[in-house]
Amino acid sequence: MVAQHLQPTPLVAAELDGRAIWLKLETTQPTGSFKVRGALAALSGLEEGARVVACSAGNHALGVAYAAHELGVPATVVVPETASSAKVAKLRDFDVELVLAGENDGEAEDIALALARERHARFLSPYNDTDVIAGQATVASEVLEQRADVAHLVVPVGGGGLAAGCVLGSNAHVAIHGAQVAQNAAFAALMRGVPLSDEELDDTIADGIAGSVEADSLPLALLGRAPFDLTLVSEASLRRSMRDAARELGVVIEGSAAAGLAALRQHRSWEGEIVVVLTGKNVADDVVADVLGEA
Numbered sequence: 001m002v003a004q005h006l007q008p009t010p011l012v013a014a015e016l017d018g019r020a021i022w023l024k025l026e027t028t029q030p031t032g033s034f035k036v037r038g039a040l041a042a043l044s045g046l047e048e049g050a051r052v053v054a055c056s057a058g059n060h061a062l063g064v065a066y067a068a069h070e071l072g073v074p075a076t077v078v079v080p081e082t083a084s085s086a087k088v089a090k091l092r093d094f095d096v097e098l099v100l101a102g103e104n105d106g107e108a109e110d111i112a113l114a115l116a117r118e119r120h121a122r123f124l125s126p127y128n129d130t131d132v133i134a135g136q137a138t139v140a141s142e143v144l145e146q147r148a149d150v151a152h153l154v155v156p157v158g159g160g161g162l163a164a165g166c167v168l169g170s171n172a173h174v175a176i177h178g179a180q181v182a183q184n185a186a187f188a189a190l191m192r193g194v195p196l197s198d199e200e201l202d203d204t205i206a207d208g209i210a211g212s213v214e215a216d217s218l219p220l221a222l223l224g225r226a227p228f229d230l231t232l233v234s235e236a237s238l239r240r241s242m243r244d245a246a247r248e249l250g251v252v253i254e255g256s257a258a259a260g261l262a263a264l265r266q267h268r269s270w271e272g273e274i275v276v277v278l279t280g281k282n283v284a285d286d287v288v289a290d291v292l293g294e295a
Contacts, residue, residue: 001044002037002138005070006030011146011275014249016261019268022150022275024143027251031062032090033208033280034139034162035126039063041135042124043073051075051121055112057105057207058087059256059280060126065094076121078112080104084207084254086284105211106198127159128217136165140174143275150174151272156259156279157187157230158209160219166277167226175227175270179263181255182232184210190220191230205287206238208256208280233262241265242291245278254283 010025026034039060043052044067051074054064061077068075076097079088082104091098099115102108116123125132139162143150153170155162157178166176180188183202189195195215204210213220241258245251260276 002040002135005040006036008142008146011143016244016248017265021264022147022273023249023251024139024275024277025251026139026277026279027253027257027281031059031066032282033059033062034136034277035059035063035280036066037063037138038126038129038132038135038161038165039067039124040070042129042131043067043071045131046073046122051119052124053078053112053116053119053121054124054126055079055105055109056126057210058083058091059208059282062087062090062282064124065091065096068096069094076112076115076119078102078108078115080108084282084284087282090282104198125159127161127164127219128214129161130218133161133165133168133218136162137169138165139277140166140169144170144174147273147275149273150275152177152270152274154179154260154264154274154276156180156206156209156256156277158211158256159213159217160187160223162277162279163228164219164222167222167228177263177267178223178228178230179233179259180209180230181206181238181259182234185232186211186213187220188230188232190215191224204235204238205242205255205291206259208254209259231263231266233259233266237262237265239291239294243294246288246292251278252281252283252288253278254280256280
């Protein structure tokens with residue numbers, strides 16, 4: 001179903017710090033983010049007359065809005081009041097019910113779950129859903145079709161849906177590496193068996209991978225058994241990677257998408273072909289200007 005609605009995204013050669021790498025440009029998706037893959041996979045399997053409720057900081061909501069339009073599915077998307085203005089502005093272009101509510105992801109999700117129960121709709125998690133994960137798996141399978149000798153695939157991690165999908169969509173010859181911002185690393189904490197509350201998570205420019213994670217989630221269980229490693233990156237390294245992407249690689253990316261580039265800098269020993277997934281570009285102009293203006 002994903003391939004019926006989306007063209008393969010480009011895999012382009014690039015150089016970072018004198019190192020040859022490949023960039024998987026999910027920034028070229030119609031919603032500006034890879035999340036549309038999982039949304040199309042999930043909504044395509046709904047029964048006729050079903051409706052969905054989704055919640056996210058923006059990119060999953062955009063994916064659901066796009067898929068709902070393509071497939072004719074009624075959808076409600078709940079977005080925290082603190083969400084990126086760029087993502088909210090894009091959401092307003094779609095014919096979906098947009099609900100801005102909650103001071104953080106946790107509060108917004110509680111509201112979305114309540115709406116789903118009230119309306120007898122399917123709640124579509126941005127990461128804890130088998131159909132969504134299956135849709136994200138097409139990132140890895142597509143990469144392998146484009147570059148069969150890839151040895152390392154680097155992806156940002158929030159709830160882990162993309163990383164879990166890439167494990168399922170790749171093969172034993174590909175190492176899947178995750179990257180998460182250290183000051184908002186709920187997934188990394190759960191992997192260590194020490195869950196963090198929303199109050200313990202600091203704000204980050206990587207809003208797309210920020211927020212709490214369900215302790216019994218499918219990605220956590222899958223990645224806990226898979227050959228997978230997770231690198232924590234600093235906020236400063238995210239901002240540097242956003243600048244480098246724009247100035248040296250010619251791609252505008254959001255903070256979440258910069259995590260993979262930031263993680264790569266910590267691993268000079270990786271050998272073989274390396275692919276970094278640039279997951280999205282939905283970032284407000286003032287944020288881009290602020291980051292590019294830094295020395």
